[in-house]
Amino acid sequence: MSRKHESAAGHVSGRAVYTDEQNPPLGLLSLWPVQAPHAHARILALDTAAAAASPGVVRVLTAADIPGENDTGPILHDEPLIPADTVQFHGQAVAWVVAEDEAAARAAAALVKVDYEALPACLDIEQAIAAQAFHLPPARVQRGDAEQALAAAPLRLHGEVKIGGQDHFYLETQASWVQIDAEGLVQVTASTQHPSETQHIVARVLGLPANRVVCRCLRMGGGFGGKETQANSFAAVAALAAWRTGRPVRIKLSRQLDMQLTGKRHPFLARFEVGYDSDGLLHALRLALYADGGWSADLSPPVLMRAMVHVDNAYYCPHVAITGLIAKTHLASNTAFRGFGGPQGMLVGEEILARVAGALQLPADLVRERNFYRDDGDGARNQTPYGQPVVDNHLPQLWQQLKHDSDYAARRLAVAAFNAQHSTRKRGLAITPVKFGISFNKTEYNQAGALVHIYTDGSIQLNHGGTEMGQGLHTKMLAVAARVLGVSDARIRIMATSTDKVPNTSATAASSGSDLNGQAVKAACETLRARLTPVAAAMLGGEPEAVRFADDAVFLDTPGSPRLEFAEVAHAAYNARISLSATGYYRTPGLSWDPKQGRGHPFYYYAFGAAVAEVEVCGFTGVHTLRRVDLLHDVGDSLAEGIDRGQIEGGFVQGLGWLTCEELRWNAAGRLLTDAPSTYKIPTLGEVPQDFRVGLFRRRREPSTSVIFGSKGVGEPPLMLALSVREALRDAVAAFAAVPAAVTLASPATPEAVFLAIESVRGTAAAGAPAAATAEA
């Protein structure tokens, strides 16, 4: 099925409307924050008088203005909306100016006088470990006896890897506007992936029951996890401003404010020891994972857990002991980002496999495939450390197909030949797998609702609990509804996601948007079809079982059957006093998860994919070119192939950015230095390989699960296909070594990092200048 994005024409014509572009009500006010110049400080005094008297200023909001609970934490209640006494990260908003326009608010924010007492700040994971500053007690995932198995393993190695974070860099920054109607109903329009949570947080801050707040989301200009919780506090501050001024209030962050105030993908630190044998088979793993949570817990506990249950990636290891801790640092609070900890966990897994292969001087692809989960008889080698079997494991076939399609073996030889002939440029080639668990780890989030109305003219309104951020969810939901009701897309209008249409929704996240909402939409449409069927049967003079809905018509599956217009049937149903409005509801079956034990069956199924990347690295500079990429990904029976390809390509390139050019840097005071696209570099078209081949895997066996129309979630898994680029860079760096050497490569693998890695394997680091790089920083 090839479908265009439902808003494509709106996108290209500039007519698709985003949150800050709706026709604003009269008297719309704007906000600007007063930002703390310390990463950690006590607020001694705050004087807003001069700012309040500034032209255009309507009010200055402080913690004292909050009528409800001063908290926006989604899990723990540890996140004040406006801090009353303590600054917890550099740039945190300690007050907000409400003014007639943004320029007036910004000018007045500079007039707010705040006295601070600076406190010692903890600015990275290592400092947090030294201070034992963690948000929660350790989390664990374990199987077997890792210590004993390590001791007994023929070979062992240990290592450490540091993984940088990533800014979401959605093109549309955080945006909300709030209007309170004359009867006190708080109407929030937000660029949020989680309207229900935004509704609840606004209600919490204003001290209202949830039924007094409606949150709507039209569409987002990108989300990627960055608007799963991060939208809440900005919607809440706009709501607070509207509450206190009695006027509608908007907020849309400048790019710099957005980058300074919002959380990012978690930086991680991993320390591991692995036991293995001379074939490269894993025997045991002991791993400590540290996630940089930032100042508050936010979603860090589930992010860390997803990392812990994705370290295994596609590999079986009999004895495993993983502990995870969330560092409490004085930085913006890190949050969900496409993959939700999975990418960091899998990077560690691939690092371990690469180091084992390097130590044995075996081809990395061989060591990888030897360790694959395999469904061979008793299932012992197909069992994850957290107790879930790898259901419908297509990976070994997919891997072989990609190796074949990408001409891997011949290119391996070609790369070796090139490297033998060139001393200053080296090529690298790598293939890496992806196995990613689909479902929210937290079982209760795996539910969804929909609300479908058919009007008497045969037009249809479709509401569901998911949000559109560019991923094409609305397009897929349209496909589901059109298919079940047998109507054309033109008959259906998708409505803005709204908490008064579908309540108690989950975030549109975890690659589960289509799976969950699709089933709910299907259920609602099937209910309506079932109600229309007897009406149509009577009109057509046939049996209900014979009634068919297709091509905007209703007919019997008998030759020569008369055809009714869909609208005729709808109107007849109305006349017969049959409800033309239905809800649909879905919960994912068979899930269980015990977070304390780190065990259960958290995922309905797994998404699989694999990638081959080939790079060429310049030995003079560490700069690389990505020569060719081949991706093969399993999307099941795609609901919309064009949309799915877009997710695969886009996810890969976003992962490429995380692993190669996107680098977050802070100064010694904890101020983010890379807070604009001039300093924080996401990929451009120039970074995308000219030879970029993307295939959809055609599985040979029917799945054992029943996902909506046989499809598979595709939002997050392809991001991790980019690990192939990191491993190809490692392969190229290794080729610079005079004698075989272990390659340690920082993440992101910037030109500087690659250059240092080359210097290191050449053995010139001690003599050359680069070793001084950190000492002078």
Place this chain on the structure above:
Amino acid sequence: MTTDCQFQLNRESVALRDTDPTESLLRWLKRRRLAGTKEGCADGDCGACTVALLETDAAGKAHYRAVNSCLLPMGALPGRCVFTVEALAADETCLHPVQQALVDCAGSQCGYCTPGFVMSLFAGYYGGELDDTTTEGNLCRCTGYRPIRAATQQLAALAPTADRFSAELEHAAQPGSAALGSYFSPATVDEALALRAQHADAAWIGGGTDLGVELSHGKRVAPVFIALDRIAELRQLHIGDDAVQIGAGVALSVLESRLAGLFPALDQMLPWFAARQVRNRATLGGNLGTASPIGDLLPVLLALDATVQVRSPQGARDLAIADFFLDYRKTARQPEELICAVTLPRRAHVLSAAYKVAKRQTDDISIVAAAFALELDAQRTVRHARLAYGGVAAIPRRARRVEDLLLGKVFDQALLGQALALLREEFQPLSDHRAGAGYRRALCASLFAKFAAEHLPGAAP
């Protein structure tokens, strides 16, 4: 000079009276509720706010130029024609070919960056320039760009047909002098110098790709601006047998096409200089006036022994580029002096090349930029040597000690080794968010080693 200011927006005349000349076109459009043009950064780095500016070149030929509306002060607009995405299609059923190509190729996901891509492609479509560089200044976070590349290729394969936008190119005229409040746009150098004499606190503004960032962020910068972007004298380009004289107001994208093949170092550096939208506005004069220590073209000018011509009411003078940069963003140019042209001598036997290393190779600020020019005689004796760097000191600088070492000696492995050793010690760069000092020092040497390996085979380390 006209003060009855108007400009053409999507072919409708708009009065500019009482408009703040320092407000960006992007902000102004947003206030006018033309929401198709998006703000992704307001820094000129994401391209979401790209619009097409109808411009005539020095020869009088009209082009659509993709520019970042966030960097375009309203003061620059009197007499100009601007097209935004809203102009391209009356409704969603009659899309422009560039819009249709993006739809056909699934070139949009969230759609927020899309109008910017549309306008970059629009300018490329009518200019016959449709390749990866057409949209290199547009960031997309969703698609991974592959569909956008496909749309660009699909458009490039189309035979362009005459339409209302191509008709527009037939009767475009270069705007004359104008003033919007305290933003003056003179049409001659004399007029510009006279204005400067009247307004001692005025700032020169060229393409505005640097000052425009400050203005976009609401900084005041200066009480008065004298814009240089409609002075015909500054947009002249003379390609002589012995030298090339480049008007200080020639857009870098024009240099890219007009000077192609003349100076390898320039050919190599220009594509790495920011992105298409910026090069459509940025000028050599602006680059020299800003005098950033990491201005990518400045090492090239140093390596090519450029001469900078400046003028003031007191007269004209030539400044050797070697004496131009004094200290951090401080130059030998007096504040009242206007940079009018840059002369590059043509030397037949000089090997030149330029290199740039950045975190991202497209549209990034360099970690180190370098330009080299070397002349060897038949005996491989070095007769001329220029090794110039950006990003390693407070000003763009030549490695004089290394040049002195090389001059008069036979270029061989041993000499190269000595030069590299000296280059590692030549500068004391800083560590910052772009890179560590050690990497910068290492690059000073290894970029010259790369130059030697690529251009002087036999001398490679």
